[in-house]
Amino acid sequence: MTAFDELMAFQRDTSALGQIAGRLGWDQETVMPRGAAPQRAEEMAAIEAVLHARRADPRVAEWLDQAAPQDEVGKAQLREIRRAYDRAVKVPADLATAIARITSAAQGTWAQARADEDVSAFLPVLEEVVSLKRQEGEALAQGGDVYDAMVEDYEPYTTGAQIAAIFDEMRPRLVALRAAVLDRPEPAALSGSFDELIQMQLAQKLAITFGYDLNNGRVDKAVHPFSSGSGLDVRITTRTSETDPFNCFYSTIHEVGHAAYEQGIDRDYLLTPLGRGVSMGVHESQSRIYENQLGRSRAFTGWLFDQMKVAFGDFGIADADAFYATVNRVHNGYIRTEADEVQYNLHIMLRFDLERALMAGDLQVNELEAAWNDRFKADFGYAVDKPSNGCLQDVHWSVGLFGYFPTYSLGNVYAGCLYQALRAAVPGLDDQLADGDTSGATAWLREHVQQHGGLYAPREIIRRASGIEPGPEPLLGYLEQKFSAIYGL
Known part of the structure; x- marks a missing residue:
């Protein structure tokens, strides 16, 4: 040898x-x-x-x-x-x-x-x-820089200062869009009770619809949804709420995005450094594009509306257009994983600044709850009501994942770049999604991103797939166009 x-x-x-x-x-x-x-x-x-x-x-x-x-x-x-x-x-x-x-x-x-x-x-x-x-x-x-060293574990070749610059570019337009949207009438929310066993059955159907291979995976329940494993054994979890089936369905689609990445990697890379996702930012690009640009699109939500009517009967939403608005409803809330696309990145920016301060020693652990509550009130305009909606809501810090949070927003930025290229490459995408067929989109992502695993550096794989230098403009343009149409801005 x-x-x-x-x-x-x-x-x-x-x-x-x-x-x-x-x-x-x-x-x-x-x-x-x-x-x-x-x-x-x-x-x-x-x-x-x-x-x-x-x-x-x-x-x-x-x-x-x-x-x-x-x-x-x-x-x-x-x-x-x-x-x-x-x-x-x-x-x-x-x-x-x-x-x-x-x-x-x-x-x-x-x-x-x-x-x-x-x-x-x-x-x-x-x-x-x-x-x-x-x-x-x-x-x-x-x-x-201590925080830079920690980010390297999750997003190689990226620094805290580079992330902060991206966030500084994104924040003003996100805040302006949120203010404009929240000034408009809010679409109806779901109400009523949704059997949790039926939720899990439909979640499994959604997983398969988005290409998750159950011969090499499984769907279970956990307090905090996650994806685990690579290669031939890739498992996901979701969670249910009797009053909020979207939590279950979109957590499932999100985690399937992660799992599809791992299942899509070239099998020749199995159990090697290239046999896993190259970074958490690229990983998030897959989960977020599955969940949002595809799963929350007008085309796919029309199909999901019909599936929910079959599963639950009449659940109080009049038609597919109203359902699309409900799925994409921008509203006040505390929980990052339940946040709408407009406000999600603002939740990440809060966590990024706090954990960066913790690692620098500028913020002490016994000051964390007050710092979180003060920052949340300043950013969102209302007070945290209980710890599980505040600094106790995420598992990440308990398991030592400092430097992980900003990769969620980097994933959104990367997803914006990929979606722009995907729409150009798959002109019949909306017709496919309206039939519950994600294969055109998922095949493109597998070919241009997933199969490569860790072969290329994070920004390089996005550049190769999208044809542009990764940046927030495609994401911001997509958000402004989508929510301006929904809210009549």
Whole structure:
């Protein structure tokens, strides 16, 4: 075997162990007994210790020095292995293990505190998470910006300052559009009761409609919807509310976007660094374009309206046009995952600024709730009513995902670029969506984005697919055009 062959064989075993760790995380959020949390924390810490040792194994450096890739794919494999190795050797093994242990335990503490509306019960463990993540960021940054080092885990080759510049460009137009829309009469909201078992049945149908392969996946319920895994085992979760079936349906479509990306990657990349999504921003571009540009379009909502009438009977919405307005209703609300397209990115900007301040030490954990509430009131014009609608609503900080939040809005920006190209490439798109046929859109996304996995850097894959330099203009233009039409602006 050549050095390259030995390195790739070693990497496949490391990737397989990483998939096992991911499966433990999926189990923890879906079916694990609540009382198993302390043991699961030790299990996660143990497997992280093994993974860290492999990622930082000195043999990796030797193989990297000796490996001679023969093609573009081989060069990309080495690029990603080297990037991961350079990061792994900077983080002490005991710190990586401690982070795995505390974040596993913190997830259960967060879930209980959220259920109890008790921020004080969560703050001590969050303090530990933040402290350990700062140490990790400092080790990775080596004198540079701590938050930049954390963003690198989720959106390689991007800095906090670059993200802030994009957000500064987006904010004025989003705020102006929101003000104009909220000044108009609000479309009717759904009312009544929607059987949760029927919701899950229709959610499964939606998953299949958007191309999710259930031979290599499954749909379960969790407190916070997510997608897990890659390659041949890609699982999603959703959630139900008796009074809000849209929460279930659009969470499902969103997570299918993530899962379709992982299922669509070239199988030759299985269990290699290229065999997963290249970044969370590109990942979000898939989930957001599935959920919003496709799933909330006038064409597709017409089909969904008919499906809901079959499933639930008359549910109080007069026709497909009224249903389209209801699906895209802009309204006050606290929850990021339930936010409309106009306001969603404003929720992300709030979190981005707060977590950046936490990592810089400019904001202390015991100040977080007040800072969140003050910022929310300033941005949205009304007060947070309870912690589960405020700083306890998201799981991310409990599991140490600092630097993750801004990738949601980067995903929206990327989706705007992709959708502009998609519409030009698939001229019959609306007719297809009106028949509940997403294959034209999903096939284009698979060909131009998904199959490549980690072959290209994040911005490069968007540039290749869309033909333009990634930026917020296509997204902002799409939002202004769509909501001006709905609200008669």
